[in-house]
Amino acid sequence: MRPGYDPQGEPLLDSPALTLFNGLLGEPTATRLLTQLDQALAWQRPTLRLYGREHPIPRRQLWMGDPDARYRYSGRDFLPEPWHPAVSTIRAAVNRRLADAGLSARFNSVLLNRYADGEERMGWHSDDEPELGPDPLIAAVSLGAERPLRFRWKDRSAEAFNVWLPHDSLLVMGAGVQDRLQHALQPRRLPGMRISLTFRLVNPGSPVA
Numbered sequence: 045m046r047p048g049y050d051p052q053g054e055p056l057l058d059s060p061a062l063t064l065f066n067g068l069l070g071e072p073t074a075t076r077l078l079t080q081l082d083q084a085l086a087w088q089r090p091t092l093r094l095y096g097r098e099h100p101i102p103r104r105q106l107w108m109g110d111p112d113a114r115y116r117y118s119g120r121d122f123l124p125e126p127w128h129p130a131v132s133t134i135r136a137a138v139n140r141r142l143a144d145a146g147l148s149a150r151f152n153s154v155l156l157n158r159y160a161d162g163e164e165r166m167g168w169h170s171d172d173e174p175e176l177g178p179d180p181l182i183a184a185v186s187l188g189a190e191r192p193l194r195f196r197w198k199d200r201s202a203e204a205f206n207v208w209l210p211h212d213s214l215l216v217m218g219a220g221v222q223d224r225l226q227h228a229l230q231p232r233r234l235p236g237m238r239i240s241l242t243f244r245l246v247n248p249g250s251p252v253a
């Protein structure tokens with residue numbers, strides 16, 4: 045174990061549990077994987093239908109996972125791309141880090157998001173699609189430019205807050221986070237490309253309407 049390595053991570057919220065881990069992959073691996081994902085993946089910019097009009101999403105993304113990990117999002121059915129070796133490497137590192145922290149999780153899919161610069165973004169949402177089950181644990185890996193992920197309480201019982209996500213970090217959103225909070229990656233005048241990978245367990249075998 046590296047000196048200064050904190051197996052429990054940095055607790056940002058206790059209940060529901062929100063925890064940040066730094067140095068997930070270490071260098072030069074993290075930067076190599078960032079470049080590899082940027083260059084090797086077939087990044088897409090799907091359109092979403094909103095009030096009867098088609099809008100291209102303000103980022104690129106890719107859905108990856110086991111063949112049965114289908115996912116419905118904004119009324120569209122996403123079929124996963126097969127696992128890319130670079131993404132499998134990252135998933136293995138996430139599993140190791142979670143095990144070190146005494147958390148057990150299994151992921152059969154990942155949503156990859158690529159933000160070319162600070163203008164690209166993701167709006168307010170919770171990852172609470174029915175196929176994720178009642179209390180999903182979602183592991184969000186950040187590579188590249190550091191940006192804040194903003195959280196707000198659905199019942200407005202406390203102030204919204206930012207979580208800055210450094211290169212090579214892992215944010216674990218535990219049980220209850222999707223239930224009680226929303227999150228968004230808001231536009232900011234920040235240079236630099238960023239890729240996030242949000243690992244999830246989609247109920248395998250559950251029917252997709």
Ligand SMILES: O=C(O)CCC(=O)C(=O)O
Nearest residue numbers: 155157171193229240242
């Ligand atoms: O890019 C991020 O860190 C946020 C991604 C996210 O919220 C998601 O994939 O659901």
Ligand SMILES: [Fe+2]
Nearest residue numbers: 169170171227
């Ligand atoms: Fe999300």
